[in-house]
Amino acid sequence: MVRALRAHGFGIGTGESVDAGLALAAVGFDDRERMRAALAAALLHSEAQRQVFDKVFDLYFPLAEGRTQEPGPAGDDPAADLARLRERLATALAAGDDAALDRLAGEAVGMLGGYGSAPGSDGWSSYQTLSRLRPETLLARVRGLLRENGAEPDFADRLTDDEIRRRIEDLRERVRTEARRRVAGRRGREHVARRAVAATPDRVDFLLAGRDQLDELRRTVRPLARRLATRLAARRRRAARGEIDLRRTLRRSLSTGGVPMRPVLRRRRPGRPELVLLCDVSGSVAGFAHFTMLLVQALHDQFSRVRVFAFVNRVDEVTDLVARGRADPAGLGERILAEATLTGWHGQSDYGTALGEFAERYADVLGPRSVVFVLGDARTNRSDPNLPALKAVADRARRVYWLNPEQRALWSTGDSVADAYAELVEMHPCRNARQLAELVGRLLPV
Numbered sequence: 001m002v003r004a005l006r007a008h009g010f011g012i013g014t015g016e017s018v019d020a021g022l023a024l025a026a027v028g029f030d031d032r033e034r035m036r037a038a039l040a041a042a043l044l045h046s047e048a049q050r051q052v053f054d055k056v057f058d059l060y061f062p063l064a065e066g067r068t069q070e071p072g073p074a075g076d077d078p079a080a081d082l083a084r085l086r087e088r089l090a091t092a093l094a095a096g097d098d099a100a101l102d103r104l105a106g107e108a109v110g111m112l113g114g115y116g117s118a119p120g121s122d123g124w125s126s127y128q129t130l131s132r133l134r135p136e137t138l139l140a141r142v143r144g145l146l147r148e149n150g151a152e153p154d155f156a157d158r159l160t161d162d163e164i165r166r167r168i169e170d171l172r173e174r175v176r177t178e179a180r181r182r183v184a185g186r187r188g189r190e191h192v193a194r195r196a197v198a199a200t201p202d203r204v205d206f207l208l209a210g211r212d213q214l215d216e217l218r219r220t221v222r223p224l225a226r227r228l229a230t231r232l233a234a235r236r237r238r239a240a241r242g243e244i245d246l247r248r249t250l251r252r253s254l255s256t257g258g259v260p261m262r263p264v265l266r267r268r269r270p271g272r273p274e275l276v277l278l279c280d281v282s283g284s285v286a287g288f289a290h291f292t293m294l295l296v297q298a299l300h301d302q303f304s305r306v307r308v309f310a311f312v313n314r315v316d317e318v319t320d321l322v323a324r325g326r327a328d329p330a331g332l333g334e335r336i337l338a339e340a341t342l343t344g345w346h347g348q349s350d351y352g353t354a355l356g357e358f359a360e361r362y363a364d365v366l367g368p369r370s371v372v373f374v375l376g377d378a379r380t381n382r383s384d385p386n387l388p389a390l391k392a393v394a395d396r397a398r399r400v401y402w403l404n405p406e407q408r409a410l411w412s413t414g415d416s417v418a419d420a421y422a423e424l425v426e427m428h429p430c431r432n433a434r435q436l437a438e439l440v441g442r443l444l445p446v
Helices: 002-007 014-027 032-043 047-060 078-095 098-112 126-133 135-148 153-187 189-195 211-218 221-240 246-256 283-298 319-324 329-339 351-361 387-396 418-422 433-443
Strands: 274-280 305-311 315-317 370-375 399-404 426-429
Touching (some): 002 014, 032 047, 047 153, 078 126, 078 135, 078 153, 098 126, 098 153, 211 329, 221 433, 274 283, 274 351, 283 319, 283 329, 283 370, 305 319, 305 351, 319 329, 387 399, 387 418, 399 433, 426 433
Parallel strands (some): 274 370, 370 399
């Protein structure tokens, strides 16, 4: 289980593993939920890791098979069998009977979730099970059972519906857990833990993240920025001590017979870089750009100046919009598209035109202390990439880095000109928040 958690980016060392063993020895193996809590306390470093941990725990410490794989009532009429199963589920939901819900989730997967006819098939689908079972339609029936059991109608209507929905969502998760457990029994726990358990938010691919995942990712901006700011400040303190001045060190060593006993350091005057972001906010790369804008805004104290520019096929400065985006990070993209001038006569991204306009209109932004990060997939929609404009930007700035959210294998496929841009500036694949933090911490000068 520790290996599977490490594969998901959990920083679990030998000490935590030993603590987990001691915790299990203390709480025993009789109470599964107590084991879950003990292992979580020993292995996890943040609450954000809990969702992944719970899924992996369920694979390695599953419910007893007898509780989840009992066959449901079989008959000649599948529709009648399904109706009976749904009625039993409604009864268990109304009673809040966790043991019965575990058992019925196993029956539902066995009855509705199997697919494939090959011997040894691992075909168990939670999606197929839930689409046939439709537990979300049980709300009215569960409410009716609660009324029959003596609950006040008004109370049930106004206050209990949320609790019923929570229990139904919990049932859906039990079905997903059971399907993963059955597949793991045939394909191996390591395979399922690696392939079927969703990553933590900081490891979600920017280009594949859905709305809910992007919302969760935005909530990680502040803690991620704090860790990154601490790392940058430590680098700056170390760099402020300076490098060895070889000539002066050798001159001083004459008093000790040529032995450099006391190195002389070349003192550096600490200075913070000026950061410039140039962000493609079109299409699927918009989530990547918006998250990076919010991260840089949270790190603004680490730079002497921050300027943010957005483009689709026109460039406009959005520094003030990003600064105001801290109050409503989810609405940052909509505000940028509504208030900035980012498109001309068409709405497709045009890197050549945007780079040319940036080099012409905002050349005074760049200087010997400027570090430029270009964010985008370098897909030009078959338009002119305008390489001279990017070279002009690189000549004026101290450093130019291009962060590309696509994997390297896709560069220069289709309408991408990533390799051509990479010949002029340093380009790095940056597919998730973890990679972004590592690149920002490593590439920024001190």
